[in-house]
Amino acid sequence: MCRMTNAFNYMELLQINLAELFRTETPVLELVLRASILYLGILFLLRIVPRRTGGELATIDLLFVVLIAEATTHSLGGYKSITEGFIVILTLMSLNYSINFLSYHSPLVEKLIAYPPLLVVKDGKLLRRNMRREFLTEEELMEHLRREGIEDVRDIKAAHVEADGHISFISKNGDR
Structure with missing residues (x-):
């Protein structure tokens, strides 16, 4: 049973x-x-x-x-x-x-x-207003620079925060 x-x-x-x-x-x-x-x-x-x-x-x-x-x-x-x-x-x-x-x-x-790229560095100068819009601190930007092998922000012609959140750099000597 x-x-x-x-x-x-x-x-x-x-x-x-x-x-x-x-x-x-x-x-x-x-x-x-x-x-x-x-x-x-x-x-x-x-x-x-x-x-x-x-x-x-x-x-x-x-x-x-x-x-x-x-x-x-x-x-x-x-x-x-x-x-x-x-x-x-x-x-x-x-x-x-x-x-x-x-x-x-x-x-x-x-x-x-889509977001347009946002310029955060122009001719070696930080664009703090644009950095503030993205809550990007100077320390974070410098960390991204170091990852790209760039020691000084004055070597940067332009840096943009791209639509996907990455930061792209163009150096003054054109090698990046």
Whole structure:
């Protein structure tokens, strides 16, 4: 009798309701709207923070990775079905593709999405106002210079904080 009960419990655990697994409880349009609002909202918020905050990823790439991870997390447990997670992921992928497509073909969209390079050193002089905009201290700038093998800021013709947060240098003698 005990074996029969254990076998019944195991059979009960192995039952999967595929219809329930793929059934959507939230309306599809609501899922698309939520994903779109989150994507555009976070894109806007990431656009107003200093570019060095994003690290090595471009802002749009960081946003995409974060939201895909979030949607995947919900599809594993927060949503009631895998279908809802896939709808959100498909929406995010479509938005990401569309924004990249538009930014490639439209300078206006590119300007709204991507940071232009920010000059922080010009002809060996620190542009402190621009450094302050990026929360770049003189010590951090000097660390980046040393990593490039440059000992003195006066040897720099120009230094820019790029869209991905890296600092690029052009030396006065043109070797970098």
